[in-house]
Each structure stands twice: as C-alpha cells, then as structure tokens.
Amino acid sequence: AQKITQTQPGMFVQEKEAVTLDCTYDTSDPSYGLFWYKQPSSGEMIFLIYQGSYDQQNATEGRYSLNFQKARKSANLVISASQLGDSAMYFCAMNFPGSARQLTFGSGTQLTVLP
Amino acid sequence: DTAVSQTPKYLVTQMGNDKSIKCEQNLGHDTMYWYKQDSKKFLKIMFSYNNKELIINETVPNRFSPKSPDKAHLNLHINSLELGDSAVYFCASTIRTGGGYEQYFGPGTRLTVT
Numbered sequence: 001a002q003k004i005t006q007t008q009p010g011m012f013v014q015e016k017e018a019v020t021l022d023c024t025y026d027t028s029d030p031s032y033g034l035f036w037y038k039q040p041s042s043g044e045m046i047f048l049i050y051q052g053s054y055d056q057q058n059a060t061e062g063r064y065s066l067n068f069q070k071a072r073k074s075a076n077l078v079i080s081a082s083q084l085g086d087s088a089m090y091f092c093a094m095n096f097p098g099s100a101r102q103l104t105f106g107s108g109t110q111l112t113v114l115p
Numbered sequence: 116d117t118a119v120s121q122t123p124k125y126l127v128t129q130m131g132n133d134k135s136i137k138c139e140q141n142l143g144h145d146t147m148y149w150y151k152q153d154s155k156k157f158l159k160i161m162f163s164y165n166n167k168e169l170i171i172n173e174t175v176p177n178r179f180s181p182k183s184p185d186k187a188h189l190n191l192h193i194n195s196l197e198l199g200d201s202a203v204y205f206c207a208s209t210i211r212t213g214g215g216y217e218q219y220f221g222p223g224t225r226l227t228v229t
Contacts, residue, residue, distance in 0.1 A: 045207075105157070
C-alpha cells in the first residue's frame with residue numbers, strides 16, 4: 001500500500017527566509033507522481049507543483065521547488081523568500097498511473113510565516 | 116473563469132435529511148473525483164469517475180451516491196445524513212500535461228449536520 005508521511009505538523013519561518021517542508025513516501029511501484037498543495041485558511045486547495053518519478057530534474061514553479069530524492073523516497077517542498085501570504089496548510093500527495101490517478105495525501109504541515 | 120466549481124459552498128442540514136452537492140469542471144478533463152476532508156484536515160478519496168464511469172469507490176457508506184450525467188459534471192448525493200458526515204467535500208478533476216499530471220480542486224463544500 002502507498003503511504004505519504006509529513007512529520008512536521010507545524011513549522012515557523014521568518015519572512016523572506018527559505019523553508020523546507022518534509023515529505024516521505026512509501027511505494028513499490030516504480031512509476032508515480034508527487035504533488036504539493038497549499039490550503040490557506042479560506043479552505044481552497046491550490047495546486048503548487050508536480051514531480052514525476054522518472055523526471056530527471058527537480059520541479060520548480062516560481063518560488064516553489066521540489067527536492068526529489070528518489071533513493072530516499074523523499075519529495076520535500078522548498079519555498080524561497082517566504083511571504084506572509086505563504087502561511088497555510090501544505091499537503092504532499094502522490095498518485096499512480098494505470099489507476100484512476102486519485103491522490104493519496106499526507107497529514108499536512110501548517111506553515112506560519114512570521115513578520 | 117472558474118475551472119472546477121461546486122455548489123453550495125456551505126450546507127447546514129439536520130440528521131436524516133437527503134442532500135446533494137454539485138460539481139462542474141470546464142477544463143475538458145476526463146477524470147473527476149470526490150474527496151472528503153475531516154475535522155483533522157485529513158483528505159481521503161471517496162469516488163473517481165472517468166468518462167462518466169465509476170472506477171474507484173473507496174470504503175464509503177452506500178448512503179453516498181455519485182452521479183455523472185456527463186464528463187463535465189460529477190454530483191454527490193447523500194441520503195439519511197448522519198452527524199459523522201460533517202466535513203468538507205472537495206470535487207477535483209485531472210489532466211495529463213506535457214509536464215505530467217495536474218489535479219485541480221473545487222472550492223469545497225462545508226457540510227454541517229446537526
């Protein structure tokens with residue numbers, strides 16, 4: 001069975017600093033996708049970034065980058081130059097081809113950016 | 116333009132009632148989903164539809180019945196509501212892009228059963 005683990009229930013970061021949110025996963029399937037979502041206090045789920053298991057390079061989207069270490073089965077999210085608006089819950093998730101590609105989610109990390 | 120929309124955003128109802136949540140996506144995606152987020156913020160898949168056909172039905176009480184009249188719509192009907200059904204329900208849809216897959220969520224429906 002596939003499992004996603006986020007070990008940091010809460011994180012604090014100073015504004016303008018970088019922060020890394022941890023995510024590890026467990027699967028025996030060689031093909032999978034890894035996702036990060038942001039959920040602000042307003043409740044919507046915002047897609048941030050995607051990494052395929054066969055992708056050679058780490059995914060980046062603006063201030064977001066995914067530090068993908070396949071051998072260690074980790075897919076950490078790095079947010080550079082944190083902003084107050086980055087305060088939110090962040091979810092790591094994964095899916096698999098050949099299935100309905102539904103997402104399996106981690107338990108989330110609540111990030112608070114301090115002024 | 117809203118990509119994935121849900122109505123209503125808030126739903127307050129009494130135990131035993133029947134209610135529906137509607138979902139529409141204008142992205143042309145083939146696969147749509149319903150997820151449930153509980154009070155501890157944990158998100159779990161409930162159903163998945165591909166081209167109007169049910170392909171995933173997780174361990175969900177049969178009081179929950181999804182219906183997909185066409186590829187752009189996936190509605191969720193809940194019979195005999197119980198207190199434990201209180202949660203946020205998200206509709207989502209997915210597409211394969213050049214860079215992989217992207218899955219987009221609707222704004223969520225907060226269901227409160229009293």
